[in-house]
Amino acid sequence: MTDALTLSQVKKRFGPAEIIRGVDLALAPGERHAIIGPNGAGKSTLFNLISGRYPLSSGQVQLHGRRISGLAPHQINRRGLSRSFQITNLFQRMTVFENLRCALLWARGYGYSFWHLVGRQSALNEEAEQHLEKLGLQKRRDVPASLLTYAEQRTLEIGTTIAGGANVILLDEPTAGMSLSERDHAIELIRNVTVDKTLLIVEHDMGVVFDLADRISVLVYGQIIASDEPDQIRGNAEVQNAYLGT
Amino acid sequence: MSTSNFPGGAIVRHAAVWIAAIVVIIVMPYVFTSSSSVSMMSQMGVFIVFALSYNMLLGEAGMLSFGHAVYFGLGGFLTLHAIRAVNDDVWSFPLELMPLVGGLGGLAFGVIFGSVSTRRAGVTFAMITLGIGAMVEASANMFTNFFGGESGVSGNRVTEVTLLPFSYGPQIEVYYLIGAWTIVAALLMFLLTKTPLGRMANAVRDNPERAQFVGYSTTIARFIQFALSGFFAGIAGGLFAILFEIMTAPNVGLIQSGAVLLMTFIGGLGVFFGPIIGAVLVTYMQIALSGFSEGWILYFGLLFVLMVMYVPNGIAGVIVSHFAPWQAGLAHRFAVPYLLAIVPALLALAGLVTMIEMGYHLSLAYDPSRPIELFGMEITATSVAAWVVAVALFAAGLVALRWVAGRIRQRWGEVNQAMDAQRAKQ
Numbered sequence: 055m056t057d058a059l060t061l062s063q064v065k066k067r068f069g070p071a072e073i074i075r076g077v078d079l080a081l082a083p084g085e086r087h088a089i090i091g092p093n094g095a096g097k098s099t100l101f102n103l104i105s106g107r108y109p110l111s112s113g114q115v116q117l118h119g120r121r122i123s124g125l126a127p128h129q130i131n132r133r134g135l136s137r138s139f140q141i142t143n144l145f146q147r148m149t150v151f152e153n154l155r156c157a158l159l160w161a162r163g164y165g166y167s168f169w170h171l172v173g174r175q176s177a178l179n180e181e182a183e184q185h186l187e188k189l190g191l192q193k194r195r196d197v198p199a200s201l202l203t204y205a206e207q208r209t210l211e212i213g214t215t216i217a218g219g220a221n222v223i224l225l226d227e228p229t230a231g232m233s234l235s236e237r238d239h240a241i242e243l244i245r246n247v248t249v250d251k252t253l254l255i256v257e258h259d260m261g262v263v264f265d266l267a268d269r270i271s272v273l274v275y276g277q278i279i280a281s282d283e284p285d286q287i288r289g290n291a292e293v294q295n296a297y298l299g300t
Numbered sequence: 301m302s303t304s305n306f307p308g309g310a311i312v313r314h315a316a317v318w319i320a321a322i323v324v325i326i327v328m329p330y331v332f333t334s335s336s337s338v339s340m341m342s343q344m345g346v347f348i349v350f351a352l353s354y355n356m357l358l359g360e361a362g363m364l365s366f367g368h369a370v371y372f373g374l375g376g377f378l379t380l381h382a383i384r385a386v387n388d389d390v391w392s393f394p395l396e397l398m399p400l401v402g403g404l405g406g407l408a409f410g411v412i413f414g415s416v417s418t419r420r421a422g423v424t425f426a427m428i429t430l431g432i433g434a435m436v437e438a439s440a441n442m443f444t445n446f447f448g449g450e451s452g453v454s455g456n457r458v459t460e461v462t463l464l465p466f467s468y469g470p471q472i473e474v475y476y477l478i479g480a481w482t483i484v485a486a487l488l489m490f491l492l493t494k495t496p497l498g499r500m501a502n503a504v505r506d507n508p509e510r511a512q513f514v515g516y517s518t519t520i521a522r523f524i525q526f527a528l529s530g531f532f533a534g535i536a537g538g539l540f541a542i543l544f545e546i547m548t549a550p551n552v553g554l555i556q557s558g559a560v561l562l563m564t565f566i567g568g569l570g571v572f573f574g575p576i577i578g579a580v581l582v583t584y585m586q587i588a589l590s591g592f593s594e595g596w597i598l599y600f601g602l603l604f605v606l607m608v609m610y611v612p613n614g615i616a617g618v619i620v621s622h623f624a625p626w627q628a629g630l631a632h633r634f635a636v637p638y639l640l641a642i643v644p645a646l647l648a649l650a651g652l653v654t655m656i657e658m659g660y661h662l663s664l665a666y667d668p669s670r671p672i673e674l675f676g677m678e679i680t681a682t683s684v685a686a687w688v689v690a691v692a693l694f695a696a697g698l699v700a701l702r703w704v705a706g707r708i709r710q711r712w713g714e715v716n717q718a719m720d721a722q723r724a725k726q
């Protein structure tokens with residue numbers, strides 16, 4: 055079976071500094087894969103490379119065996135890869151409902167249509183309502199995203215990412231800054247919405263990582279120093295030194 | 301569930317607004333019957349369509365264009381050439397539909413120039429539109445067959461090819477033709493904001509990056525929005541051509557482009573009806589002031605600067621900001637401070653106008669000591685006393701206005717607190 059996501063010798067240089075120094079990674083379809091690593095290791099940069107936000111300096115990224123590196127972000131998204139952002143990145147002036155509906159428009163084939171009235175598309179609206187319910191944001195339906203609490207914004211960030219139905223999902227520290235109960239809630243949500251999907255997640259909380267992930271890769275200083283099942287990672291001396299111990 | 305997205309109440313309310321607009325358009329000529337009023341109201345219709353088309357760019361998609369008159373003007377020229385073709389019996393096409401010629405022309409040029417300019421956003425986009433605007437204006441000197449040189453292109457709108465039994469010779473018949481087009485074009489542009497393209501235009505305005513990560517090319521969204529905006533600008537140009545029966549090079553020029561930006565901004569970008577208010581007000585002021593004063597463009601400049609500085613959301617923004625206090629039953633609390641503001645505002649304005657008019661008189665009049673008539677008085681611009689009084693009026697008005705402004709701000713604070721308290725109780 056072809057891998058859902060494959061990175062081969064991915065490198066990224068910002069000026070003289072090489073931030074990603076040759077990353078190889080393969081995610082099987084349906085796998086939940088966590089990336090851990092110290093601050094500044096290059097985790098967000100790696101997401102930016104995969105999702106097309108930055109061009110690669112060298113190497114290649116494939117989605118279901120087809121090359122996506124070099125494509126624009128919207129083209130990569132249309133091929134079924136969706137991502138969230140470490141710093142919340144929503145349509146701030148739109149309501150919660152409208153954010154979710156906008157995230158659905160392309161996936162439901164509306165394209166750039168100027169001959170459909172979105173208010174009249176009952177299947178589309180129904181689906182947006184369902185996402186709203188799944189996220190537990192029904193009460194905040196008509197509130198502009200900018201007025202949500204931090205945890206609600208993070209939740210909507212996840213919702214906007216998964217709404218379009220992409221089958222490869224990249225989540226960058228989705229629970230950072232949340233309280234413990236909010237975090238439990240968010241992890242449960244992530245578990246539910248990524249059933250049968252391939253998930254690549256950056257997460258600092260080790261409890262969450264060991265609980266959620268099928269496999270874990272440790273990124274240190276732009277290189278993956280270990281990639282294995284949670285138990286193996288836990289016992290890996292090099293990882294202990296580089297990361298878990300500190 | 302879907303009923304909650306499109307509540308019947310909202311449909312009825314929307315329909316009521318549009319029906320009211322139609323009634324207003326029908327009734328206005330019975331209220332303002334003079335031919336100059338009818339002509340002015342016809343111009344308002346033209347500029348409502350033009351300003352709404354401009355807001356498709358600036359308000360809806362966040363694209364600041366300095367060259368929107370290109371699509372307005374070229375649409376107008378094409379319409380007039382089409383009318384001339386009917387005048388000359390080379391073509392047969394009903395006058396009522398002539399604005400479509402302008403619209404399709406505006407669309408075609410929107411596609412051509414938009415394919416260049418919409419590749420970039422922000423400042424780069426603005427600069428490209430400025431360049432295209434200057435280029436088209438300059439090319440009027442080269443393509444004199446199309447632009448008619450100095451004297452422009454003129455035609456006769458009484459083509460005798462019409463759908464309805466009107467000649468469109470009389471001003472009032474043209475008024476109703478423009479009124480009908482204004483309603484149709486405004487309704488279409490309103491509905492456009494409710495389509496996937498309209499939603500994504502907002503998305504691209506608010507957060508172009510996220511728009512890409514939900515599958516949209518920001519370039520294509522901007523491009524389509526731009527081309528459609530050119531279509532409606534071209535319709536406005538076609539209506540202008542029918543109204544005045546003449547188009548000249550300045551109609552495609554940068555001043556005309558600046559005027560539509562001014563209208564839209566003064567009316568307010570953030571609300572659909574904002575540009576309508578702006579178009580009506582600016583058209584009125586343009587006609588009223590240009591008869592009143594040599595310095596009318598200066599007054600526009602002042603108004604624009606003051607709006608940008610103190611009322612960045614435009615008149616519509618001010619109106620909308622009072623909705624919440626109104627619903628909370630607190631709007632009456634603004635009555636006293638607002639009424640208080642009128643007196644110093646009028647004082648300051650009178651002082652300013654007197655200074656400007658005297659200044660113009662001194663520098664332009666053949667005999668500066670000849671008195672000018674202002675506010676029903678005879679004022680001598682060479683008298684020191686007149687200047688002292690004008691400056692004093694202006695200064696006193698400003699000082700008092702500052703004081704009232706403080707009261708208004710304070711009142712807003714109280715009302716906001718009261719609204720928060722109401723909300724907390726619920």
Ligand SMILES: Nc1ncnc2c1ncn2[C@@H]1O[C@H](COP(=O)(O)OP(=O)(O)OP(=O)(O)O)[C@@H](O)[C@H]1O
Binds near residue numbers: 068
């Ligand atoms: N656009 C950029 N230009 C220059 N340097 C960059 C850029 N983006 C990231 N970097 C650098 O790359 C390094 C990795 O940053 P990145 O944000 O990927 O780290 P991270 O692993 O996500 O860290 P964190 O856990 O703090 O989110 C940092 O040193 C950062 O300064």
Ligand SMILES: [Mg+2]
Binds near residue numbers: 097098099140
């Ligand atoms: Mg990061």
